[in-house]
Amino acid sequence: MGEWPLIAGQVFNGFSVASLYVLAALGLALSFGLMRVINMAHGEMLMLGGYLAYLTLQVVPGPLGILAAMPVAFLGAAAVGAVLETTLIKRLSARPLDTLLATWGVSLILQQAARNIFGAIGVDVRAPQWLNHAYTVQSGLLEGLTIPATRLFILAVAFAVMGALSLLLARTRIGLLVRAVNQDRGMAAAAGINVRAVDLSVFCLGTGIAGLAGVVLALLGPVTPNVGQSYVVPAFLVVVLGGLGSLKGTAIASLIVGLFSALVQILVDVSLAQVLLLLFVIGFIQFRPQGVVAVRSRVLDA
Amino acid sequence: ADTVKVGVLQSLTGTMAISEVTVKNAEILAIEEINAGGGVLGKKIEPVVEDGASDPAIFAQKATKLVQDGGVVTVFGGWTSASRKAMLPVFQKLKSLLWYSVQFEGNECSPNIMYSGAQPNQQILPALQWAVEKGYKSYFLIGSDYVFPRTANLILKKHIDADKLKVAGEEYVPLGGTDFSAVIAKVQAAKPDIIFSTLNGDSNVSFFKQMAAAGLPSAKLPVMSFSIGEQEAVAMGPSLVEGSYAAWNYFQSLDGAANKKFVAAYQAKFGAGAAVTDPMVHGYVDVYAWKAAVEKTGSFDPEKVRAAAVALDYLDTAMGKVKFAANQSLVQTGYIGQLDPTGQFKIIWQSKGTIDPDPYDPLVFPGKKCPAS
Amino acid sequence: MAVVALGVLAPWLVSAYELNLLARFLAMALLAMGLVLVWGQGGVLSLGQGVFFGLGGYAIAMHMKLAALADGDLPDFMVWSGLDALPWWWVPFKSPLVAILGVVLVPGAVAALFSWAVFRRRVGGVYFALITQALALAFATLLISQQPSTGGFNGLTDFQTLMGVELGTPAAAHGLYWLTLALVVGVFVALRALMASRYGLLLRAIRDGENRIRFLGYDPTPFKVVAFTIGAVLAGLAGALFTLHAGVVSPALVGVVPSIEMVIWVAVGGRNSLAGAIAGTLAVNLAKDGVSSAFPDLWLYALGLVFVLVVTLLPGGLAGLVADAGAAGLGKRLKTLIIGEAK
Amino acid sequence: MTAQATAPHIGTTAPASNLLLAVDGVTVDFDGFKALNGFSLTLDRGTLRVLIGPNGAGKSTLCDTIIGRVRATSGRVIFKGQDITHLPEHEIVRRGICRKFQTPGVLPGLSVVDNLMIAARRDRRWWSSFRHGVAAEEKARVADILETIGLADRAAAPAGQLAHGEKQWLEIGMVVATRADLLLLDEPTAGMGPAETSQTAALIRRLVGQHTVLVIDHDMSFLEQLDARVTVMHQGQFLKEGSVAAIRADADVAAVYLGRAKEDTHHD
């Protein structure tokens, strides 16, 4: 086995990591890009999704358990999102830096709650048999390249979620209303838009997707009280790189981050790859300060 | 007064709480047992518990608080080397004594610390010895990115080289890291005979899961872990790690009356299913060793206790016969266990008798010894 | 004034341990005051103050590590990490002068360079906050992964002397405490003057409308860079003093979580009030020290709840609360004073 | 391109010494749409010029280009004989140009008087901001302007709390306070009533001479009070230039801009 399978494997891993980031970041892009809310408790929505998957598998243990867990996690995380939005976020609209701090507090509370309920040690969600194998290239240039089925599954989930979301935003008025509300709440309300309902549904959608992301994460690692923390910082970096909460930007940025980290890791270890990634992002904004997908505007101070 | 205060300083919050709380439990259990038996020198022991919060600076702060303001005569505590390093100057300055119960990387001898956790030559090198005996030729070293793994691997590499075997690769993942895709790709490319893992905590679950998903379960590529104990194994779901190996100086499955008694006492207090691990037993034994030393010298004075502790004879403990060597580390036995489906380790190998602790590896630090105190 | 007097007398009023705690928290208050300038006045939220705190701490710690060695010796962790020569960037820190200058210059230079690169491209607000957060993560990761030259996860510890002064003696502890207190008072006075100056006004103006300021002929970038750099220098100073008081500096002090906690001190105290920042720092840390051992679980709930409540109900923090209470009396008089003067 | 032929060219209207601003064949292309299309304009020192044209003609874009908010795709902006086309915004302003935006842009969190103080400051380099004390001359000027714009009794109020018309006044005040040589006033009377409009006209007339002023507005009665030379733009290009009366009477202007107004006046 030579260099080629390793490089090809890392390209695949790049896509795979990108698919995780995109799932983790989409919800953030929604709440941040559209509502200007920085939800530091987003990671805990992932965590919640993971625990809900664990609980669902206790009830539906069979091979289809993981599929049953997805709607459960989506709805569960969305419901918690709804509580969060109505009790906290709505008081902080248009104060993004404050939402960051307040939701950090929420994140601490949720982590501790998880610790008290499920224990500090993680719980385990096992991939069903139909996902528990790997495809290996048997001959040729890429001989030895192994592709785990779980990773293909996650890639598929990411594509499905992105597709569904862009369809939802394109085909329904919700996307339009959300953007209107974000750009000028007062005017949006005066134009007849129920801004509260829009806020609530966007935020819930965002946390719901995070819940879904939590299910697929559980296939790769343990579900622990702090599982969300390891994803939330890179997910934010993806959102920054993507630009103004654009969904397309988020997808592209995830891919950039995923591929960059995976390829750099051929040469350096994970720790150094993280540092290089940040340098890369700072370098990137020198050229595209608005992110991958820039929104130009004439508005003063936009 | 008819009580004597001792400090128990472990992380009750933060990332290390999960491990350290169990050590705290074991130490408190020992204190309660001793109190039930009449205490030490006729005094009841009063434990003062402080939270190190998984932060070395807080450990140093709380150690000062205990010794300076809290009036404790000694302190049991610490897990990470970082916390021990931060506390060391405090105990040296305040001329007090710390009992440290976790396996570590060595390279340290302080007259103010009793090191009961394994030195590298008591855990890591026995594991290598076992692997060499089994005929493994090519070793891949994976660790969490902190001091113990990096130093342990430094020692391992020297010994692997000295044995004319091959280091197939060496990789580190940040503490708590969950993405092993690149590491596994490198493992697949390097095709080692065995993996020596110093991964910590949660990362192990991600690692084993992703190994299995990539078609490399333990049955195909064995893994020797230095940080997976019974607690971790149960939590991870034993089936995930079934068949993989671990090296320690204690396993819950050890024979012996002292161990049976200890496990029963612990489970009576913390639940029938509660797992018992190596660092916990070391913490538990530390308290009894302290008691023995105090009684031997007839004083709580740290300096006298230290001198008495290294002069004690073998104690019969849950992990077998142990005693403190002159360098204040523990003379103990090395074991290799293989995980069974219940989360217990089947003991498949043990060192020939006890191993004397050697803080400075002779290959890495030729000629270096602890200053005789 | 009464508070300062009490502060000066503290060594005779509290135990040695309590004095050490107070000294640490006062050191942190230096950083908190910097955040008032950066965040409260400049509107630039930094979630990466831990980085500068760490740079200051490591600068002084490196010197003390070297000072304790015989010539030609290496710090212990380098030896057991397999290093056989001192890394070049350690060498200058043999000199105490370089180390002390490094405490302020290194964080200052890093902050100036970094913030200039980012602000120059007109990246601000939330984006800046998130980038600094990533910076904190990267810095902590880098420190840990470069164990042979940084001490890795363990950090640096076990310091004996600083410029010939034996650390750990009561006299040294008192001296360091007074030094910290003096710096806190000095920085308080200096920052208050700065905030009242035209620079302060312009900083607030930039927070309000960066583009508008541009079209009045001011370049906002250097104003923001200066604020961020001052904040970083204060953080570095805080880190160095903290390291002296705590006897250890480690990556645990510089990462994402500690950096956010630093912002919390200021949020609790009041992001626009220097006195509030000091009070907030002391209050949160004292609470943490007191509550976390007794009720470890409760502490995290309490801390979380404090963030939530302060941000939602008390955006002005403790200082805001005090101001509201005093609004009827002193506040009103002040107001008329200002309006009268403005007229 | 016939309009181009009649457009004034640099140096044709006045001797170079008196020339303050020359916009030379500027095109601004927004992804294919040319908001300015080879537009040229010159302004002499101390003069007043009115710029009108249909909505979207490019008037505000012209101001944007002069001040550096929008960059010319081609062409140059010459100010005091120097090419300022590519200077940073704040640098352009420091050379002596200030602009009032179409939607009032005050600093909402700062008091009215602080808004003016910041505008009045002569030395706008950052290191000078540490120097203490406010020049007496600046103080006096601010006090004077506060009176002029009628906001003296609201001096301490945060500018964000002003009514629309009050913000307009404040912004005019800020522009004046800068003492820039060239003032670009984009719709200064929007949101003002007839009385305030007259006051504004009077203020502007007072400013002329000391300053060069370019006014954009759609209020014909206001322009009549200004009584200045009028340039008409259309689709990013020069259309006409002349006195107010002549422009009001112009058929082309009526067709694209004034509408029915042409029925009220006769051609000349």
Place this chain on the structure above:
Amino acid sequence: MTEPLLTLTGAATSYGQSQVLWDIDLAVPAGGAVALIGRNGVGKTTLLKTIIGAQRLTAGRMTFLGRDVSALGPHQRARAGIGYVPQGRHIFPHLTVRENLETGLSALAGRSGGAMKAGVPDHIFDLFPKLAQIINRKGGVLSGGEQQQLAIGRALAGQPSLLLLDEPTEGIQPSVVQQIEDALRRIRADLGVTVLIVEQYLDFAWSFADSYRVMQRGRIIRAGSTREETAAEVAHLVNI
């Protein structure tokens, strides 16, 4: 005369601590056109904001179509049939012209689902042909006048029965001002829309509205008919 479309009785509101409107009584008859006049800062905009619900009533009540709407939020009032063209335009900067117009359709929710599906009505483009030309441009890049036209179009898309106009001709070129005047007249005549307009130019107010209210320091100090009094007779009140 039938019951008024909109009534305010004893209405008051404030920004934080400072009260801006006092004891406002106002009745706008269905199909009528009322001009609100007064100097800068007297509270005209605030009154319109209070009617759409962006400002809370601190005293008094408001009815619309005979129903007490005092407690309703802005979007509910918009859906009940109040259209609002705010001062300063408030275009959604990152939405295209078409999308901006489509947000206006939200006011049809619960009233006319069919019209909402049908999209932006053509008559808006007849009224403002410029909007059709720049239909895919972002609102934020439009010129001031273009934005103003868009703001009116957006309000009309919701087919309001009461239109609140805050200085609607601000920044608009003269020929279009005439068109807008014509259009407003047509809207009144053809669609029976009632109009409440803030206007500083009395000539226009008089030619368009059938009654006027003069505001001063947050109160309505005078009400009358534009048919019975001349603008000149009222002018002195406005210029105080």
